[in-house]
Amino acid sequence: MMIERIALGALSLLGFLISVYFALTFHAQSTFLDRHLPRFCRIDSATCSTILGTPQASVFGIPNFDLGILFYTALLGSTILPGLWKQLHLMLFAGSSIAVATGFYLTYVLVFRLHVKCTLCFMSHAANFLIFIVLLITL
Secondary structure, eight states, rough: OOHHHHHHHHHHHHHHHHHHHHHHHHHHHHHHHHHHGGGGOOHHHHHHHHHHSGGEETTTEHHHHHHHHHHHHEEEEEEEHHHHHHHHHHHHHHHHHHHHHHHHHHHHHIIIIIIOOHHHHHHHHHHHHHHHHHHTOOO
């Protein structure tokens, strides 16, 4: 059980950092990050505005990155606090299921409709899929 929680902690931290990066980019505060991130993790302004300006970039008016920040924070908290793990496990699994299904759709939109290769997007979708697998194993 410990290795699963470590994996979930690492994956949720990755997802959290990607979501924060998108939030900062959306609010034009990413210049510090752009100087300190590896080149493959950077998003140019044209790509970012293409992605963040689409209707698929939010759910009920809430940006996907804000939902990600909430989800990854809850997941990270549950991996650190055992009592929280027991209370939130099924809810996190449900959220993870939705994130994976949405991720497949968003990947389709990125690749086939927008023709955008967003490394960070693909990384977050992969992290969500791995989170789903680990949560499924620990049910």
